[in-house]
Amino acid sequence: MQHYTRVLTQRFPHAKFIVIDEVAGAAEALDGGALEGADVLRLYGETPNTWRGLCEHLKVAPPIAPYPSVRYFGQRRYRSASVDELTTRPAKQLRHDQSPWIVEPRASWKGIRASAFNQMEASFSSRVIFEDNLADIQPARWLLRNDTFPGNLGLFRPANVIPQLSGGLSLTVIKEPLGVRNLSAAAVSSRSNFLFGRFEVALQATNVPGLVTGFFLHRESPRQEIDVEITGNRPDRLLVNVFYNPGSEGAKFDYGYRGTPVSIPLGFDASKTLHRFAIEWDPCFVRWFVDGELVHCRVTWGPTPIPHLPMTLHVNTWPTRSHELAGRLALRALPASAIVRRISVDSFNADTRPQLASVPEDI
Template sequence: MTRQEVAVARSHVEAWKEVVSGSHDFVLILEDDAWFKPGARTAIDRGWRAALGRFADNERPQLLYLSYSDAGGTAVRHEVCADLFRPVRGLWFLSGYVLSREGAAALLRAMPVVGPVDLWMNYRFPEVKALALSRPAIAQRHDVTSDNAYSMMPFLARAGIVDGVSEAKPTGGAVCGPVLAWSGGRENECLAMALSMLGMRVRAFDGHEVPMDHRELSEVLKTFDALIDPPLAPAALTAAAADDRFLWLREADARAPDVVDSLLLPPRRSAVLRLNDQGGGTWRDICSLLQVSEPVAPFPSGVPREFRMFRDGRLPTDLNVEAPSRRESMPIDDSPWALPTSSRWRPSRKKDSIPNSSGCVVVEATMSEISPEFRVLTETFPGNLSSFAAGGLEHREDGVRVVIDVCKGEGRPYQSGAFVSARSFSYGRFQAQIQAVSGSGLVTGFFLHRGSPRQEIDIEFAGSDPRRMLTNVFFNPGDEGTEMDYGYRGSPCWIDLGFDATEGVHEYAIDWRPDRVTWLVDRAVVHERASWDPTPIPHLAMRVYGNVWAPRSEELAGRVDERALPASASFRNVVVAD
């Protein structure tokens, strides 16, 4: 089998194991690139009713095909009714089907899978009493190779139909030896972004820093995998050239130190990044040097140099300090876009200065009534025990109440409310007056968020610990539209408030600038992050959100006490200043 066929077979086998060990008699299994045809809901409903209604219990199907392809028009089938047939052989694709617990056990007993799993299934039809819809209701994408980048699972998770969405994990650290690279000094920094997208921790320099000697270079490379325009003493350059681990990269118009030209580096360790017609680079030169596959995403245009992305903005006093206590911090994402645990990162010390807030107010909503600037959110996300619905928002004279309660219908056990801004914003101050929800297992959120790539800046309150505020940042690299959405923990840390956030209204704000993020409570700075503290600063436009939710994990907020429901948080006077 090909590598892709092995991966598909493994994914189905894992799904069968989950069905056997689960609590449901029947489970819907979908491949990642499936899509529903028009009329699918009606066809599936009629076929399912027919499958259950036309057969005795001992003859009911254990597998019902919702998606298939007739292999070259050779499929042999016995018609059952207008909605169903019993396949004999000749069905291709296995991208959507309903499977019973007994059927999953029968398939596992028939292991191993020999050849493509959908072909192997043709020999299992009698064992699982297979049926199929008269016409497939679900299809696979055939314009692209099956790839998680086109997965429908995140959309099903947002709708609350499924909860767990498996994430491909990015490379945790360098994909090769350390990289020394020099850019052409253009307005947009694309080289640093490209190396970051390839899974490297990238630190960029401005050129006026004090040159590093070999010992200082070694220390920096304990944290970072690639250095852009590094200020290096000649002896450090010579030592790096003699070390076969180092790779050297330069843009075609880069102004590298003169000594670099005299090092006579072998081609396997050095490359020149050629520029395209738009002044950007191409993946081929970089990926050939690093010996990695070229990403599906276009080569990035990068960010303006003035944004100072990938600079190490931490203060010297914040470096080389003791690791944070559990009360101050929580585990952070293990990704190339967060400092490694070996860096001993801890939250920066609170700054005394208050960021200039003289920006122009672009949104101001009392939230006492439905506003064109904010719309109701009716979806959810993995890890949330509640689904968001319009009924979870109650507009009153003193703002909007976000109510969470037990849900008596199907799906998630709780129903809550959420709102989101009608448009996205690039930098600014985002503030609201909030009284957080009280109760174990409940969280109040006020945050900025985007997808593709995923970036986020959070304020959250756990109802079980309302005297603290949780701040968080999620970062993924790339231009707008890049499918990089890794991370489920971010880089969180707790901030002591000195009061109970559930007992009264207080003003909370996120001040988001290109080079730093500052959190304020009642207009006083309580926390600040610079670049690589411990992540780069998000750089793409995001929307403003407010919600109340119930984490599936009890580590964040404890277990939901349903006796305390319904419960609510209040939001009012939401302001955005650019």
């Protein structure tokens, strides 16, 4: 520690250093005086959580957001890529948002790999595990949405979520005048928030251009999101995406239009039959699976930090305004439906009161 600290002070003689430790005096013992004479701010676990000390040190105005208070998972060790992170599917990076929280693409940068947090379960009061075949909608678990968002040409309506005789639900997009929209769509959202875990759906997407079938986790204030999407103009490809904004609960950072999307070939047409799509979300990585096969993996800063706050789970089908995303809407092909047969969740109770997340915009 002393050696590396001394190298930093020599290489960056005018740098401002911020040292964080849970116990006063512990960091000084580790750096062995190597920071003596440097411009240093020391923050300790018992230090009041305010912006004042940090902003005075950096000579910047305090932000409008409250000082962040997030769950601490302990230090994680850097590691090399493991075999279970290697994928055989080529991924095509699409146009990303520009943000301080998105690393600009470069061939040599793959993100920061860290060891998974093995003691996570001890940090939470309870675990949430269920598998729902959606034979009937449980009102305590699911909400049928009745709203919309700017990028959606349709209005979500509960009547468009239709139970199927063979099991599961049909999520239907219909052409009908509704005042605020001339199309109706379908969306189901969880009433509970989830933090980390595995989320899987068995679904059959629609192949109508202009429609999007989505399975994703989402929150706002700050906005964070992890997506599985299949567009009607390319049902043979999978779109995976992450939106990230910093802060703790209530921080008004809700930026992002495109996110950080990547397109992955499926090797089949997802509109022809049911397939399983899964998201594994950990403090160190996000992994996407199709029919049990790992198809994509992201680690910290590859290219965003990993979302770290509770999110609600959603499945929907909707008509997008964006021709770039899903092609021009084929109105004559409506009505059109996606089929959802089963949703399973293995996650943690984040000790937050369940809340209804607002509907995200399209990328």
